[in-house]
Structure formats: C-alpha cells, structure tokens
Amino acid sequence: VVVGIDRLGRNAAEVTTTIRDLNQRDIVLRSLREAIDTSNATGRMVAGVFASLAELELELGGERRSAAREARRARGQHIGRPKALDDKKAALVQRVHASGASASTIANAVGVSEAAIYRVLSESKLSE
CATH class of the missing domain: 1.10.10 (Arc Repressor Mutant, subunit A)
Incomplete structure (x- = not known):
C-alpha cells in the first residue's frame, strides 16, 4: 500500500521497474490516492499511465519555476532568500x-x- 504512485520512484521508468519487481514477487500494489490495484493487467497499465503523468507534472513544475526565475531576473528583482542583514x-x-x-x-x-x-x-x- 502506497499513498501515491509517484512515491515509488523519481521518474516513470523507476516506478514501472518497482511495480514490475513487486509483481514478480507476487506482491500486489495498492495506491490510495489513485485507487490503483496492480493485481491485474489493467491496474498495472493504469499505474504506468499515472507514473508518466506524475513525471510530466514534475517536469512542468521545473519549467514553471525556471520561467518565474527568468521573469524576476528580467524585471531586476532579487532571486532567492533575502539577506539576513540589510x-x-x-x-x-x-x-x-x-x-x-x-x-x-x-x-x-x-x-x-x-x-x-x-x-x-x-x-x-x-x-x-
């Protein structure tokens, strides 16, 4: 039992490998957030799709943060933690x-x- 499929690895390949390893040891994976059960082929396929979506969201978040940093730089605003002393x-x-x-x-x-x-x-x- 896991909270979410994205907790099984850092990217879709790792998640898929983890699910495959668990299945080879006859361990059924259940995800609470996505309500996925890997005891059948459909559940394993859905888990793979969710893993890919989680990886996509992670990459999109990185792109958004990078764009925000660039926008702050372009406006001449400070990036990062404020200095302890002015x-x-x-x-x-x-x-x-x-x-x-x-x-x-x-x-x-x-x-x-x-x-x-x-x-x-x-x-x-x-x-x-």
Missing part, C-alpha cells in the same frame, strides 16, 4: 567589528547567526 546593518556590523567586538557578540546583539556576521565581514574584505 546594507545599513551590515555597515554597523563592520564598524562594531573594527572596534574590536567579537563576531559572537555582534551576532547576539543584532539577532543573526555568527555565519551571517562572518559573511558580511568577508564580503566587505572582498569589496575593498
């Missing part, structure tokens, strides 16, 4: 660190991770 806070971090404060102390005061502090400091060294 430019104003980054400048503050650099000044406080230059005065001798540790990265740990600065991170606690600003409310970000030490890694974010080190990232800001290394970026400032690269831009100099």
Whole structure:
C-alpha cells in the first residue's frame, strides 16, 4: 500500500521497474490516492499511465519555476532568500567589528547567526 504512485520512484521508468519487481514477487500494489490495484493487467497499465503523468507534472513544475526565475531576473528583482542583514546593518556590523567586538557578540546583539556576521565581514574584505 502506497499513498501515491509517484512515491515509488523519481521518474516513470523507476516506478514501472518497482511495480514490475513487486509483481514478480507476487506482491500486489495498492495506491490510495489513485485507487490503483496492480493485481491485474489493467491496474498495472493504469499505474504506468499515472507514473508518466506524475513525471510530466514534475517536469512542468521545473519549467514553471525556471520561467518565474527568468521573469524576476528580467524585471531586476532579487532571486532567492533575502539577506539576513540589510546594507545599513551590515555597515554597523563592520564598524562594531573594527572596534574590536567579537563576531559572537555582534551576532547576539543584532539577532543573526555568527555565519551571517562572518559573511558580511568577508564580503566587505572582498569589496575593498
């Protein structure tokens, strides 16, 4: 028993291979979401069709995400996770660190991770 046919593999070929392997061991597969039973030829055929559709949906989703990223790039919008520190806070971090404060102390005061502090400091060294 599986929740959905798409849980059996990453693509239609893997799903079909898994179903074939289970059938060779006399294991009947039942999918809850698609209401598929592979105990007969029709069920196995329907499972293959659903596996192909799941793979198609996965590929279409990737294409949509890629198109959305390209559209954001074309509009000049930021892609990805927002920075932990804006430019104003980054400048503050650099000044406080230059005065001798540790990265740990600065991170606690600003409310970000030490890694974010080190990232800001290394970026400032690269831009100099």
